[in-house]
Amino acid sequence: MTTFRLAVRNCLRHRTRSCITICAIAFGCTAIIFVGGFFEDLLYKMRESYIKGQTGHLQIYRQGFFEKGRAAPFDYLIEDPGQITQLIRELPDVASVARRLSFSALLSTGDTTISCLAQGIEPDQEPTVVLTESDRGRRDRPLLDGSVIEAGAPLQATAPFTAVLGRGLAGAIAATPGTPLILVSHTTGGAINALDLTVQGIFFTSSKVFDDHVLRLPLGTAQQLLQTSAVDSLVIVLHRTETTPRVKEQLLRLFQDRGLPLELKTWEDLSDFYVKTRDLFGRMFSVLKLVIAIIVVLSIYNTMNMAVLERTTEIGTMMALGVKRRGILWLFLCEGAALGAMGGLVGIGLGTATTLGAHLIGIPMPPPPGATMEWMSQPMIIPSVLIFAFCLSVVTAMLSSWHPAYRASRLEIAEALRHV
Amino acid sequence: MTTRESVLEIVQVTKQYRVGSSPVFALRGVSLSVSRGEFLAIAGPSGSGKTTLLNLVGGIEQPSSGAVRLNGVELQHLSGDVLADVRARHTGFVFQSFNLLPVLTALENVEFPLLTHRLSSEQRRRQAQEALDRVGLLSHAAHKPMELSGGQRQRVAIARAIVTRPAIVLADEPTANLDQATGAQILQLMRNLNRALGTTCVFSTHDHNILRLAERLVHLSDGVIVDAP
Numbered sequence: 001m002t003t004f005r006l007a008v009r010n011c012l013r014h015r016t017r018s019c020i021t022i023c024a025i026a027f028g029c030t031a032i033i034f035v036g037g038f039f040e041d042l043l044y045k046m047r048e049s050y051i052k053g054q055t056g057h058l059q060i061y062r063q064g065f066f067e068k069g070r071a072a073p074f075d076y077l078i079e080d081p082g083q084i085t086q087l088i089r090e091l092p093d094v095a096s097v098a099r100r101l102s103f104s105a106l107l108s109t110g111d112t113t114i115s116c117l118a119q120g121i122e123p124d125q126e127p128t129v130v131l132t133e134s135d136r137g138r139r140d141r142p143l144l145d146g147s148v149i150e151a152g153a154p155l156q157a158t159a160p161f162t163a164v165l166g167r168g169l170a171g172a173i174a175a176t177p178g179t180p181l182i183l184v185s186h187t188t189g190g191a192i193n194a195l196d197l198t199v200q201g202i203f204f205t206s207s208k209v210f211d212d213h214v215l216r217l218p219l220g221t222a223q224q225l226l227q228t229s230a231v232d233s234l235v236i237v238l239h240r241t242e243t244t245p246r247v248k249e250q251l252l253r254l255f256q257d258r259g260l261p262l263e264l265k266t267w268e269d270l271s272d273f274y275v276k277t278r279d280l281f282g283r284m285f286s287v288l289k290l291v292i293a294i295i296v297v298l299s300i301y302n303t304m305n306m307a308v309l310e311r312t313t314e315i316g317t318m319m320a321l322g323v324k325r326r327g328i329l330w331l332f333l334c335e336g337a338a339l340g341a342m343g344g345l346v347g348i349g350l351g352t353a354t355t356l357g358a359h360l361i362g363i364p365m366p367p368p369p370g371a372t373m374e375w376m377s378q379p380m381i382i383p384s385v386l387i388f389a390f391c392l393s394v395v396t397a398m399l400s401s402w403h404p405a406y407r408a409s410r411l412e413i414a415e416a417l418r419h420v
Numbered sequence: 421m422t423t424r425e426s427v428l429e430i431v432q433v434t435k436q437y438r439v440g441s442s443p444v445f446a447l448r449g450v451s452l453s454v455s456r457g458e459f460l461a462i463a464g465p466s467g468s469g470k471t472t473l474l475n476l477v478g479g480i481e482q483p484s485s486g487a488v489r490l491n492g493v494e495l496q497h498l499s500g501d502v503l504a505d506v507r508a509r510h511t512g513f514v515f516q517s518f519n520l521l522p523v524l525t526a527l528e529n530v531e532f533p534l535l536t537h538r539l540s541s542e543q544r545r546r547q548a549q550e551a552l553d554r555v556g557l558l559s560h561a562a563h564k565p566m567e568l569s570g571g572q573r574q575r576v577a578i579a580r581a582i583v584t585r586p587a588i589v590l591a592d593e594p595t596a597n598l599d600q601a602t603g604a605q606i607l608q609l610m611r612n613l614n615r616a617l618g619t620t621c622v623f624s625t626h627d628h629n630i631l632r633l634a635e636r637l638v639h640l641s642d643g644v645i646v647d648a649p
């Protein structure tokens with residue numbers, strides 16, 4: 001008969017009370033597992049849609065672009081991107097490398113003129129998906145694979161004088177597929193130049209601001225408008241987001257070894273909104289954990305206090321039979337841990353089932369801040385959250401048992417034996 | 421007549437409690453010597469100090485003054501942990517309300533005091549079975565206390581008290597919660613074990629019907645031994 005086995009039996013002697021305590025802990029665990037999975041799903045979708053639709057996993061610029069390039073972007077262009085592009089494509093974690101040339105421009109339909117941010121892109125290197133009928137009710141799903149063409153067709157390198165417009169930008173100038181446009185901008189030499197384009201399609205991403213301002217056209221056409229063969233950035237998409245730090249290290253080493261005057265930004269550097277949202281949710285999750293820890297502490301404390309009170313004579317008997325004070329302390333701590341472990345295990349089962357059910361059914365959600373599309377939450381089961389929820393149950397249960405256990409261990413034997 | 425070795429020496433022991441701001445004496449200068457293998461009864465009315473005296477002998481309480489020497493060990497200056505060891509090794513307790521642990525079976529209750537001894541689980545189990553057999557309850561080994569009668573519970577408690585082969589078994593009114601016939605049987609069982617194992621037994625009672633079984637009788641009144649031989 002070990003102390004822990006005795007503790008488990010003691011937990012089971014008042015089944016109703018233990019059951020209520022275990023339920024309180026289990027519901028706390030379930031809340032942590034479900035909310036943790038909900039946040040993770042939201043952050044995952046936000047992250048992947050940013051990466052695939054806008055930033056890629058990594059972006060490479062000429063050295064100094066971020067510090068000084070805003071005032072004079074054409075002074076910080078990458079003149080010969082072919083060699084470095086080839087080197088990057090040879091890295092095993094890299095899925096694609098897209099060259100981009102971004103610039104400010106004026107966009108006109110003849111009746112309406114509006115400023116926009118134009119992006120010359122390589123259509124076959126940028127993740128783009130076309131919205132299908134089956135996606136209509138689930139507009140968030142294709143966002144995980146790239147920017148989404150909701151009307152018309154995606155850009156094609158073989159159709160140079162075409163453009164795709166962000167949903168907000170197209171709405172602002174009442175453009176639809178087939179609408180003729182004039183794009184006006186400065187060349188890299190400072191002269192004014194213009195191009196006639198036709199709207200090929202309308203796209204959206206997860207960011208309303210982006211969709212309100214961006215026009216995309218084939219890279220060659222953009223270079224023709226700006227009269228340059230250079231690009232301002234290389235956008236790298238990886239097979240897996242988790243490999244970003246590793247690839248970053250590899251690229252920095254590559255730049256150093258070859259003496260390339262380039263700088264590099266990760267998707268986290270470029271996704272300020274995501275990073276702040278993640279931090280905010282992290283804090284909210286911490287508050288939830290704290291609230292649940294307090295609930296567990298109070299419920300266990302109450303249960304253990306009752307146990308000490310009811311079992312005072314028993315404690316006296318055990319000490320009279322030679323059990324030391326620390327043995328009594330340990331017994332009650334074990335009882336707390338046993339309750340915490342039972343609650344944690346039930347909570348893991350309940351939390352996993354609830355989260356799995358919500359994942360399979362999906363929870364329709366309104367658009368998050370800064371976005372326009374509704375989305376379907378599919379909470380994820382995160383192993384680290386399961387482990388955390390279990391550990392939280394056991395540790396807080398032991399902590400809250402400490403005071404009742406200590407009081408039990410300090411009882412005077414004679415008084416405890418006289419207790420009625 | 422042979423002179424038996426003394427297992428317990430109580431010398432001028434007093435025990436004082438405070439009730440509010442007033443001191444109350446439970447024992448006043450009690451001296452007593454108990455020989456190994458003796459079967460001693462402490463008689464006296466409620467409040468005479470019987471339980472206090474047994475608590476001092478068992479190391480459950482410390483005397484206010486005087487000395488208690490059990491099996492050669494002076495108890496009055498020992499720390500809590502050392503006293504716990506002394507209780508575990510030298511003393512067996514039988515309580516008025518049996519005080520069995522309700523979540524344990526009869527056998528596990530008997531085995532419980534052996535957990536503080538350095539024994540293998542097989543040795544513990546064997547000793548517990550042997551002790552339970554001595555009180556005639558081996559067939560009830562798997563029963564929980566709730567499934568036993570009062571007399572059977574007290575038998576289990578006696579088995580628990582003797583399982584460590586203690587120098588002394590202290591029984592505080594062991595028959596008080598039993599009917600007269602069962603109480604007499606319990607006392608007879610203790611007497612038989614005392615004879616068979618040579619275990620010293622000291623029990624308190626105010627039941628005159630069972631005092632006749634005692635080898636020696638000590639009367640306590642108002643914290644003082646009134647007729648110790």
